Structure formats: structure tokens, C-alpha cells
Amino acid sequence: MEKVRGFLISIIKKFDWLLNSSALLAGGVIGLTTLIVIYEVIMRYLIKRPTTWVNDISEILLVYCTFLGSAWVLRLGGHTKVDILIVVMKKRGQMIIGIIQDLLSLFFCIVFTWISWASFWDAVITQERTAGGLFSVPLWPVYIVIPFGAFLLCIQLIRQIVDGFVYLSKGRPEESNAHAEGRAE
Amino acid sequence: MMEWYWIFALICLGILVFFASGTPVAFSFGLLNIIFLYIFCGGWPALSIVTFSAFSGIASFVLVAIPMFVLMGDAITFSGMANRAFNVIDKLLGRLPARIAVLTIINAMMFGAVSGSSMACTAAIGKTMIPEMLRRGYNKILAIGSVIGGAALDILIPPSIIAVVYASIADLSAGKLLIGGILPGAMIGGMFILYVIIRAMINPKLAPSYIPQKVRTIEKIRSSVHILPLLFIFFLVMGLIYLGVATASEASALGAGGAFLLAALMGDLKWSSIKESLTGTVRVSCMVFLIIMGSKAFGQLLAYTGVTANLAQIVGNLPVSRWWILIGMQVLVTFLGCLMDPTSIIFITIPIFNPIINLLKFDPLWFAIIMMINLELGCITPPFGLNLYVAKSISPKEISMMDIFISIFPFALMHMLGMVIVMLLPDFFLWLPNKVIK
Numbered sequence: 001m002e003k004v005r006g007f008l009i010s011i012i013k014k015f016d017w018l019l020n021s022s023a024l025l026a027g028g029v030i031g032l033t034t035l036i037v038i039y040e041v042i043m044r045y046l047i048k049r050p051t052t053w054v055n056d057i058s059e060i061l062l063v064y065c066t067f068l069g070s071a072w073v074l075r076l077g078g079h080t081k082v083d084i085l086i087v088v089m090k091k092r093g094q095m096i097i098g099i100i101q102d103l104l105s106l107f108f109c110i111v112f113t114w115i116s117w118a119s120f121w122d123a124v125i126t127q128e129r130t131a132g133g134l135f136s137v138p139l140w141p142v143y144i145v146i147p148f149g150a151f152l153l154c155i156q157l158i159r160q161i162v163d164g165f166v167y168l169s170k171g172r173p174e175e176s177n178a179h180a181e182g183r184a185e
Numbered sequence: 186m187m188e189w190y191w192i193f194a195l196i197c198l199g200i201l202v203f204f205a206s207g208t209p210v211a212f213s214f215g216l217l218n219i220i221f222l223y224i225f226c227g228g229w230p231a232l233s234i235v236t237f238s239a240f241s242g243i244a245s246f247v248l249v250a251i252p253m254f255v256l257m258g259d260a261i262t263f264s265g266m267a268n269r270a271f272n273v274i275d276k277l278l279g280r281l282p283a284r285i286a287v288l289t290i291i292n293a294m295m296f297g298a299v300s301g302s303s304m305a306c307t308a309a310i311g312k313t314m315i316p317e318m319l320r321r322g323y324n325k326i327l328a329i330g331s332v333i334g335g336a337a338l339d340i341l342i343p344p345s346i347i348a349v350v351y352a353s354i355a356d357l358s359a360g361k362l363l364i365g366g367i368l369p370g371a372m373i374g375g376m377f378i379l380y381v382i383i384r385a386m387i388n389p390k391l392a393p394s395y396i397p398q399k400v401r402t403i404e405k406i407r408s409s410v411h412i413l414p415l416l417f418i419f420f421l422v423m424g425l426i427y428l429g430v431a432t433a434s435e436a437s438a439l440g441a442g443g444a445f446l447l448a449a450l451m452g453d454l455k456w457s458s459i460k461e462s463l464t465g466t467v468r469v470s471c472m473v474f475l476i477i478m479g480s481k482a483f484g485q486l487l488a489y490t491g492v493t494a495n496l497a498q499i500v501g502n503l504p505v506s507r508w509w510i511l512i513g514m515q516v517l518v519t520f521l522g523c524l525m526d527p528t529s530i531i532f533i534t535i536p537i538f539n540p541i542i543n544l545l546k547f548d549p550l551w552f553a554i555i556m557m558i559n560l561e562l563g564c565i566t567p568p569f570g571l572n573l574y575v576a577k578s579i580s581p582k583e584i585s586m587m588d589i590f591i592s593i594f595p596f597a598l599m600h601m602l603g604m605v606i607v608m609l610l611p612d613f614f615l616w617l618p619n620k621v622i623k
Contacts (some may be wrong), residue, residue, distance in 0.1 A: 027463030029254045037249060037438035059244035066243050068469040078468050079209035086207045097207055105212035111219050112235065117375055119236040146239055179420045
């Protein structure tokens, strides 16, 4: 039993590390976007040689940022929700509703992982490219981050659901203090 | 195939159920999309719309402005530029009735001009100004009201994240909408300032006057230097957009870069603060972008099922003046504003409203400005205006939720008055944005 527990904790730690590094990477992506957009303006007005790639690449970077960071934001509880009914409930009711929310979200994320993976695979086979005038890149390296991010969302949701059930049965979650802290932020 | 109105009713019911369950808005939209696309648009193949809209919705150059504005605001706050500028205003403002309340409103508007998030503004301004006003014996209702009212203006005063989101969903020029917010924002802010001054003149007990520390004129001039970085960034961003030198996204990136550069020049730039700003930016951007993805697919769902076209037809042919329809739409938005946050409202209503206002031949930019004032109102209307809860969380204990609800009443009324004025004078408020050089 102890061994299983140790194993689970190490997996959770690894997953946390993955989320944190994805988020940092997403931050790096934002920094990079800032720099290339500034570069474009400078090239256009000071050097008078506008680039062809900045607009398209920065659009793609936004997609990367979104799907690299979403699961991390979910762990922080940062996705907006309408909590009209929830705030008036008791703690236990909130936990139950929380599990229902996570199950609904999980259903979407599983379907989304699946269909976005299908689109990615489709793009690999057909060698589809982005619709760009002067500048066009293959679509699959862009699409690959979507199922990746959706998959991370699934794992994080499963973890929250498990935590919720553990809380309901025991009183408080034990295995993932990091998660509880993350939510409290 | 079902009649379109049944589908529409089911979609509304779906939104209601998913939102009320507290499922994150992004996933609620997603669920709604996959369920309805599967049932009404031909099974699995139709679901590829969801992936496609994940890409096409997010990969849009306009949206670059959102992370850039967040970064810019962060740099200005952590570098202390904002605080130094507030101190300057404090010194410049002479003896006035309700002096600190006026100062609060001006600070909130200035903070709005650099941050773009009215919640962050409520928290930041409230934390310092509410205790200060209470210490000076200000009436608590007036004190809280001026913080929440002033901070709400951030949606209108550029750079505003909500304006960028709106422009991207409604296919408007983000630059024009940002510029268009300046005049109404300044007007409503002016009303707030007049209001607190008049209240204090009628009943000086509400805001006991005090003699501010005497500041010599030479000192005033010397300290004014500290307001320059803020002005520089504001005019860099807005000026570039106005002159048509750069798009809103490019200007925002220059603004963010400029803010970091200034912070570095003043020696306030640390590696840890860069990292913190970037991850904070990821947090806001991911939240907004993930909803945009769902909302794009939602718009397509409404279009494919025929809801958009049919609804626009029916509403457009109602036997009443188009002004009643406009007012009806605004009442709906105000009502939604009591229940949910501004971004979600934009995502739900714009795909439905846009075809209607086109059919009624209202100017979409003008409509957008009215909507933004209305969304501000939504942030501060009970029971679920988010800013009210932010204000509660940072206020001293003796201030109850009821005090907060009462305090915003006059400010909410002035917002409504502002909305009516913008409705009556479209030409005046569209003059500035239409001057934007393309």
C-alpha cells in the first residue's frame, strides 16, 4: 500500500512539474511574441523592410500559449465560471457540485482531445499548410499543441475529481497538498 | 430537422444549465458546441468545427493585444511608475471639497489607462485609498462608491482588454474601439468627480475637508517629472494607433516593450518580476483565449442551425421603432451583467446581436461603445457584480456587503446616464474614432 502511495505521489509530482514547465514555456512564448512584433514594427518603419512572417507566427504563438498554459490555469482555478448558485451552498454541497463540474468539463476535454488529435493526424497525412499569402507553414506542428493541451486538461480534471471523492469520503484530501495550495491562490 | 426556435430554446436552456452548474465558461461553451453540433449538424464530422475554431478563433492577430496590455500594466505597477504618478496627482491637486475621493477617481482612471482590468484596479486602488478616506473621516458609502465607480471605468478607458475581446468577436477595428472609449470614459469620469464634489459641498460632514500639506510651486513642477513615463507609454500606444502607424496589437507590443525598458532604465527590473509578469499574463490570456475558442464555435453553431438569420429577421421586422429594440438589447445585457462577467456576456450576446444591429442599420462601433458602458455597469451591479466582491475582500471589516451595494447606486445611475447620452449623440462620440488614420 505504501509503495503504491509513494508511486502515486511521485507521478503527481512529475505531473506538477510538467504543468509548471508548460506554463513557464507559455510565458516564454508571450515574451517571444512581444519581441517579434516589436521587431516587425522596427523593420517596417526604421529599416523599411517589412517582414512577411511576424503576423502569422505570432498568431500561431498565441495558440501555443493557450494550450501550453490552460491546464496550469485550471489547477490555479483561474478559468472563469458563473458561481451564482455555488457561493450560497455548504462546503459539502460545493464539493459535490465541483465534482459534477469537473465531470462535465472532462467529458468535453476527452472529446476535444480526440477530435483535435484527429485533425492533427489529418494535417500530417494531407500535408495541409496554413492559408497565408506570402508566408505559409505546414499545419501539423501548429495543431499538435491542441491535443497536447487538451490531454493535460483531462489529466488535471481527473485528478481534481479523484481529490473531490477523497475529500467526500475522508474529510480532506491528503495526496495532493500542492493542488490544494494551487486552488487557494 | 427541428424548427430553429426550438433549437434556439434548447441552446438557451443548455447555456443556463451549464453556466448555473458553475462549470468553467470555456468548457460550458465547448460542451454545448459538441452536443449540438453532433445532434443537429451531422454527427462526428461536424465536430471538426470545434478544432478548426480552436485554431482560427485564437490565431488572430488582434488578440495579441491582450497579453501585451496585461504585460504593460504589470510592468508599470511593479516598477513603481504607477505609485509615483499617483503621488504627483496628490501634490498637484489643491484644496478641493472631497479631495481624496476626487483623487481616488482620478487614480482609478489613470490605473485604468495602464492596466485594462477593472478588477485589478478595484483591488489596487481600494487597498490604499479606502483606509485613507476612512482615516480622514469620510463617509464609508462615499469612500467605497468612488473606488468601485472609478475602477469600473477601466473597461472604457483604453487600453482595455474587454475592448480587444469585443473587437475580435464582432470583427471591428480594435484601434477604433479603443480610441472610441476615451471620450465617454472621460465624460463619465467627469460626472463622478462632479458628483463627489457636489455631495461634499452640500453636506461637508460626508467628506471633512483638511488642509493638504503645502507644496511649493517649484516642487510641484519638479515632481511632475514622475508622471512622464506613464504619459509617454499612454501616448506611445494611443498615438501610434491614432496616427495609423501601427495596429492596436503592434502598438500594444511597443507599449509593453517600452514599459519594460523604462522599468529597466529606472533600475526596477528584476528577473523574478519578469517571470512573475509573464506567468500572470499566461493566466489571463489562457482564460480569455480558451473561452474565445468555444465562443467562435458557438457563433458557427448558431449560424448553421439557422438561429442567427431567423432571429435577426424576426427581431428586425418587429413592428416597433428600432430604438426600442436597441433599448431591449441593452436591458438584456444589464440583466446578464447582474449575473455574469463581461467577457462571458460578450461571447453569448455578440453572435446574436451583431446580425440584428446590421439589419437595423445601427453603427456597430457606436453600439460597441454603448455595450461597453453597459458591461461596466454589469461589473458593479448587485448581486453578482464581480468588482463588488473584490471591493469587499480588500475593505476593512466594518464595511458590510450592504454598504457596498448602497454605495454603487449613484455611480450606477451615472453610468446609465452616460449610456443615454452616448445613445443620443452618436456623431459626437464617433467623431474621434472615425478620425483614426487608416
